[in-house]
Amino acid sequence: MKKYLKLSALCLLFSAVAMVFGSCKDDDPGVADPLLGLSIDVGELAEGVVPPRVEVDQANKLITVTLSQPLDLTNAKVKFDLVDGASLYSPYVTNPVMMDLSTENGVVISTGDNLVFYKIVSFVDWALTDFKATTNGVEGAVTINQSQSLIAIYFPDPNIDLKNVNVEMTLSESTTPVDPASTTAVMDLTADTTYIKLNNQFVGEMFYKVVCWYNLSGGEVLNIGASDVNIVKGDDGVYTLTTTGSEPMFWTQNFQVGYPGHMLAFEYRSTADVKGNKVSLDLSDKEVTLGCYDLESTTEWKRYAIDLTTIIRNADQAVPGYSANFVFGETEPGTEIEIRNVQVRERTASELKRRKEGARIFFPAADGGAHNVTCSIESDDDDEEYITYCFTVTNLGDPYYHSSGKSNNSTIEHTQVYYDYKCNQKFHFQLFFREVGGWEANLPTVQATDIWVAVHVDWTDAVEKKFNQFPDAGNHQMRLDIDDLAATGSVYLRDLRMERPDNEEVPQ
Numbered sequence: 001m002k003k004y005l006k007l008s009a010l011c012l013l014f015s016a017v018a019m020v021f022g023s024c025k026d027d028d029p030g031v032a033d034p035l036l037g038l039s040i041d042v043g044e045l046a047e048g049v050v051p052p053r054v055e056v057d058q059a060n061k062l063i064t065v066t067l068s069q070p071l072d073l074t075n076a077k078v079k080f081d082l083v084d085g086a087s088l089y090s091p092y093v094t095n096p097v098m099m100d101l102s103t104e105n106g107v108v109i110s111t112g113d114n115l116v117f118y119k120i121v122s123f124v125d126w127a128l129t130d131f132k133a134t135t136n137g138v139e140g141a142v143t144i145n146q147s148q149s150l151i152a153i154y155f156p157d158p159n160i161d162l163k164n165v166n167v168e169m170t171l172s173e174s175t176t177p178v179d180p181a182s183t184t185a186v187m188d189l190t191a192d193t194t195y196i197k198l199n200n201q202f203v204g205e206m207f208y209k210v211v212c213w214y215n216l217s218g219g220e221v222l223n224i225g226a227s228d229v230n231i232v233k234g235d236d237g238v239y240t241l242t243t244t245g246s247e248p249m250f251w252t253q254n255f256q257v258g259y260p261g262h263m264l265a266f267e268y269r270s271t272a273d274v275k276g277n278k279v280s281l282d283l284s285d286k287e288v289t290l291g292c293y294d295l296e297s298t299t300e301w302k303r304y305a306i307d308l309t310t311i312i313r314n315a316d317q318a319v320p321g322y323s324a325n326f327v328f329g330e331t332e333p334g335t336e337i338e339i340r341n342v343q344v345r346e347r348t349a350s351e352l353k354r355r356k357e358g359a360r361i362f363f364p365a366a367d368g369g370a371h372n373v374t375c376s377i378e379s380d381d382d383d384e385e386y387i388t389y390c391f392t393v394t395n396l397g398d399p400y401y402h403s404s405g406k407s408n409n410s411t412i413e414h415t416q417v418y419y420d421y422k423c424n425q426k427f428h429f430q431l432f433f434r435e436v437g438g439w440e441a442n443l444p445t446v447q448a449t450d451i452w453v454a455v456h457v458d459w460t461d462a463v464e465k466k467f468n469q470f471p472d473a474g475n476h477q478m479r480l481d482i483d484d485l486a487a488t489g490s491v492y493l494r495d496l497r498m499e500r501p502d503n504e505e506v507p508q
Contacts, residue, residue: 030112125174127208154213168184178198213254241337276294294329355385374391426445
């Protein structure tokens with residue numbers, strides 16, 4: 001009996017001790033805020049890129065990762081700074097850890113007997129989140145390209161006042177306006193490019209570029225600018241340009257790019273021939289620059305039109321507005337050039353008709369009868385008008401290549417030859433209407449160029465001579481010879497065609 005009481009008393013003692021210790025453990029909740037902070041390593045950042053900023057909201061157990069611009073956070077190295085005694089519990093046990101922070105994520109921290117969950121979110125703190133532009137009661141269509149810090153504004157009506165545009169900006173909480181000094185302002189957007197200056201607490205001083213353009217298709221350019229020339233606009237709409245510098249040019253206001261085709265067109269008179277001209281959407285970018293036709297000295301008004309489609313197709317479509325810069329080539333200071341009716345427009349009905357009825361020449365990727373030259377098709381475009389051929393001359397001994405056909409048979413009326421080329425040395429083409437019998441005709445020697453150059457040749461005499469001798473000359477495939485190269489190399493060619501002449505009269 002006594003032994004049983006002793007054992008019972010011992011059991012009660014152990015139970016009491018266990019209850020005391022168990023009570024102590026249940027009373028150890030750890031700390032309420034076990035996370036002191038964290039750092040994120042996303043690898044080496046490009047120059048000027050600000051590292052991610054991290055904020056911890058202890059009350060809501062929320063970790064916010066703020067970026068100044070998009071960064072790859074799919075495999076970020078994260079180091080958690082924890083209070084003494086705390087540790088990562090789930091889903092990680094090591095510290096630092098690799099985490100995907102590109103989507104909402106989280107971490108569980110063990111502290112005492114408790115587990116504390118923190119949610120992690122990330123976002124890009126764009127300084128400017130919305131932009132409105134209104135003038136004459138017309139609101140422009142606005143596109144914001146955050147990666148390029150670009151605001152593009154499109155107005156469908158050209159008859160509006162761009163000197164007094166009402167703008168309204170929506171900025172992030174960490175951003176304040178600098179110039180203009182308010183989020184609402186009246187701005188002059190007539191310049192090709194305007195800049196808005198902001199101050200962001202995260203990245204500091206920053207700029208957004210503003211590009212504004214009209215729908216000019218079929219309409220006259222209302223304003224042109226010029227450089228290295230004296231420019232005077234007469235009451236009759238004629239601009240008189242007198243060259244003064246080394247690279248005289250004029251430019252249009254910005255316009256919207258698109259298909260099918262944009263023509264830069266104007267009428268002109270000139271006191272001298274102007275050769276080696278070019279037109280560019282961006283003078284620093286060779287891919288959107290095209291060498292174009294000469295201006296001939298004339299006292300009568302002449303029509304001039306250059307197709308911008310090929311360079312527009314190379315343009316970065318993230319920038320929807322462009323200005324066409326027309327650079328005069330070989331000109332002496334004091335040359336006087338008059339221009340009027342400057343347009344950026346679609347092709348006219350007569351231009352479309354001439355192209356459709358023209359004889360466009362195509363080439364196969366392999367020609368069993370070729371001599372000392374191979375051909376590759378460089379274009380991945382399904383549009384046959386813009387197939388790019390690369391002819392590689394393997395030997396200078398009479399290199400030639402046969403065409404595969406034409407869009408239409410040519411006639412004695414197809415006297416105008418057009419093509420674009422690019423080559424690192426000068427050369428000239430010969431075209432054989434029919435190989436047997438020597439029905440060849442020469443095209444003029446062209447100079448070396450690293451930009452595409454558009455060529456127009458009035459071939460009236462040569463064509464009439466061939467068709468008078470051989471009435472069926474235009475019914476055959478053709479042979480292209482590449483002559484007078486100084487060394488073997490490549491010649492790029494596109495849009496080789498023969499058209500009827502433009503017989504529309506220009507009012508004098």
